[in-house]
Amino acid sequence: MKGYQIRNGxxxxxxxxxxxxxxxxxxxxxxxWGWDESFQRKGFCENLNPTKWKIIxxxxxxxxxxxxxxxxxHFWLEMIIIKPEYQRKGIGRRVIEYLQDTAGKKSLPLKLSVIKANPVKPFYQKLGFKQFDEDDAFYKLEWNS
Structure with missing residues (x-):
């Protein structure tokens, strides 16, 4: 990604x-769902070990x-988080385009889910994602090359 570095967490x-x-x-x-600090910390540590992350x-x-x-x-984007002070500056878009390129090179779709309370669904739709499913809490989106 030109202008940015990506390293292993x-x-x-x-x-x-x-x-x-x-x-x-x-x-x-x-x-x-409400925020339960101990539940969130435990779930984050168990499911999103830092070695699974790519740091931008x-x-x-x-x-x-x-x-x-x-x-x-398919590829599954488990999570992407950008520091609030760097949001709306094109970084997320650049990361998603990089991931689309990665998926496209393998001819695989890129999928993700968005919590309905998160207003980012239009961001993904502008980048070519289409909704393929939803449940009470999430929209499920997919991009195909």
Whole structure:
């Protein structure tokens, strides 16, 4: 990604990532299910180990991160979080385009889910994602090359 660096997450990133998760996701989670700090911390640590993350930076500034899983028939974007002060500056778009390029090179769709309380669905739709399913809490979106 031109202008940005991506590195593998490390154990030392755990607290930084969890703090960023809280800053970015707490309002949506709270609006959907309520926020239980011990439940959220436990779930984050068990399911989003820092070594699964790719950390996005520019120079010496860490801007956010994402977790991308490759399955046999698709890529799944587990999560993307960008520091609030760097949101709406094109970083998320650049990351998604990078992930679309990654998926496109393997001829696989890129899928993700969005909590309904999170207003980012139009952002993904502008980038070519289509809704393929939904449940009470989530929209499920998919991009195909």
């Amino acid at each position: 490390e154990q030392r990133d755990q607290e930084w990532l969890y703090d960023l998760y809280c800053k970015t996701m707490k309002p949506c989670i709270e609006a959907t 930076s520019a120079g010496h500034k860490e801007l956010g991160g994402f977790v991308l899983n490759q399955n046999d028939d």
